[in-house]
Amino acid sequence: MANFTFIDLFAGIGGFRLALESVGGHCIGFSEIAPDAIRTYCDNFHEPTYCNFGDITKLDRLPKHDLMTAGVPCQSWSIAGKNLGFDDDRGQLWNDTLFLLNKVRPKAFIFENVKGLSDPRNRQALDYIMQRISEAGYHAKKFVLNAYDYGVPQTRVRIYIVGFKEKQYLEKLVLPAPCPGSIQLSDVLDETLHEVSHRQFLNKTRWSLSCNDQGFNDYFLFNDLRNGATTIHSWDIQETTERQKSICYLLLRNRRKSEYGHLDGNPLSLDNFQALDSTIKEEELEQLVIMQILKRVAYLYEIVDEGSATTEAEYQILSLREGNMLNYDKLKVNREIKKRGYNVAESLQAMENKGMVRCVEIRYDFKNTKISTGLAGVNRIFLPTSKIYPTLVASDTNDFVTPLKIEASNIEDFRIAFLEKVYEAGNYRKITKSEACRIQGFPEDFRLPPTRQRWMKLIGNSVAVPVIKTLAKAIVDTGIFAGNPFLTKEDKTIIRSNMQNQSLFRTYQKQGTQTVLF
Numbered sequence: 001m002a003n004f005t006f007i008d009l010f011a012g013i014g015g016f017r018l019a020l021e022s023v024g025g026h027c028i029g030f031s032e033i034a035p036d037a038i039r040t041y042c043d044n045f046h047e048p049t050y051c052n053f054g055d056i057t058k059l060d061r062l063p064k065h066d067l068m069t070a071g072v073p074c075q076s077w078s079i080a081g082k083n084l085g086f087d088d089d090r091g092q093l094w095n096d097t098l099f100l101l102n103k104v105r106p107k108a109f110i111f112e113n114v115k116g117l118s119d120p121r122n123r124q125a126l127d128y129i130m131q132r133i134s135e136a137g138y139h140a141k142k143f144v145l146n147a148y149d150y151g152v153p154q155t156r157v158r159i160y161i162v163g164f165k166e167k168q169y170l171e172k173l174v175l176p177a178p179c180p181g182s183i184q185l186s187d188v189l190d191e192t193l194h195e196v197s198h199r200q201f202l203n204k205t206r207w208s209l210s211c212n213d214q215g216f217n218d219y220f221l222f223n224d225l226r227n228g229a230t231t232i233h234s235w236d237i238q239e240t241t242e243r244q245k246s247i248c249y250l251l252l253r254n255r256r257k258s259e260y261g262h263l264d265g266n267p268l269s270l271d272n273f274q275a276l277d278s279t280i281k282e283e284e285l286e287q288l289v290i291m292q293i294l295k296r297v298a299y300l301y302e303i304v305d306e307g308s309a310t311t312e313a314e315y316q317i318l319s320l321r322e323g324n325m326l327n328y329d330k331l332k333v334n335r336e337i338k339k340r341g342y343n344v345a346e347s348l349q350a351m352e353n354k355g356m357v358r359c360v361e362i363r364y365d366f367k368n369t370k371i372s373t374g375l376a377g378v379n380r381i382f383l384p385t386s387k388i389y390p391t392l393v394a395s396d397t398n399d400f401v402t403p404l405k406i407e408a409s410n411i412e413d414f415r416i417a418f419l420e421k422v423y424e425a426g427n428y429r430k431i432t433k434s435e436a437c438r439i440q441g442f443p444e445d446f447r448l449p450p451t452r453q454r455w456m457k458l459i460g461n462s463v464a465v466p467v468i469k470t471l472a473k474a475i476v477d478t479g480i481f482a483g484n485p486f487l488t489k490e491d492k493t494i495i496r497s498n499m500q501n502q503s504l505f506r507t508y509q510k511q512g513t514q515t516v517l518f
Helices: 015-021 035-045 089-104 120-135 167-172 242-254 270-276 282-290 312-318 328-333 335-340 344-353 411-423 433-440 452-460 465-477 489-500
Strands: 004-009 025-030 067-071 108-114 139-146 157-164 219-222 294-303 325-327 357-366 380-382 399-401
Touching (some): 004 015, 067 465, 089 120, 120 139, 139 167, 157 167, 270 357, 282 294, 325 328
Parallel strands (some): 004 067
Antiparallel strands (some): 139 157, 219 380
């Protein structure tokens, strides 16, 4: 086994450390600022607090080491964030990381970030990072990898940048072939499910969720905006008549047609409904509103008194008038309004309250229009036969698992059996702490805080350990650490003692908004 030292930047709870120690690495310090993460890290790795370098933006240098790791905070590049890149202060943490890389000059490094950094919209930012790595004298490659291909039952796509000070080692770097499905959901559930067998992953869309041997999805999706064999709608889980179901399906089939508006999903007016089915009455739509399956949407407004405008949002909205009218869906898709962050519905309501505008057309849409929220607190329920669980995130999700295996000869019976045996029987639950650990490749007894909100945030923000182990082993296999002297426990104690007597801190020099790197 190799012997090398590493420093763990943006350490979180220690996913990088678990992976690197498993291939011979010796951690000589870490950097983390989140109190819960620091406590969890020190508890699991028995570290004294002085081994935490703290805020990376205040560091001038680091102790000499062989390998640097950094899971640079990802909000600046993730789809869930505002996608501001280096315009987001958090994106500037790349500058701090590259400053220390150039200052300390370890033999190699592994940097991790969300897949969004590799998207075309962030190409300039990624090119900038790769350029600065090159200017620092390093040779690097970037990889976009899915954790599902490397030993966890989770679709978790991330970008990894691996670099070496000497080009010859980059040329020797070889990652093993992906092995999707080696670990599946049934392998990590707390229940023992011997009857669930592994199946070859044949889905051509390798990073999608899975289906069983009969082609039925291994999960059920709860929402009113899509329609599939394993989609559960509001009208499936509450008592509705066949007539009410037919009205809901009529809206579902037509709301995405461009003739009804400019949105991806458009509300329909009574006239629209009656053009599709002349027998539909307003009372029927209103009854579905009372049942909280549909909602009323104020859609078309007449301008009554534009002179009462006082806010920037009101002036901006009025500038988009069409004659004397304001169209809700056109306001929703307007780039300038989106850029300024105005809430169209709230602004129009405020304008109506002031007597500036008057609603002249009401439309109807589904009440639940956010797919990720699901219905009645449920987004998806995964069967134990599922090969993949969705990406664990810090904020948790409305995703659930069931230990019950469903078998049926046709899709309709499959669906009925699920509703009766799983959903209506309440035979489903959220993943447990130990399952979350296994899904990320952590030991199931890894110590985490007691409350779900805290441990989910920590584990959801971490890296998938098996992926980092794969990268670390590939680095070791290049021979870069061959001949390194064995680092004893006493050696590490001396290094850390010296750290306490060194000044590792600096003050950033800034020119305007541009951070000076090197």
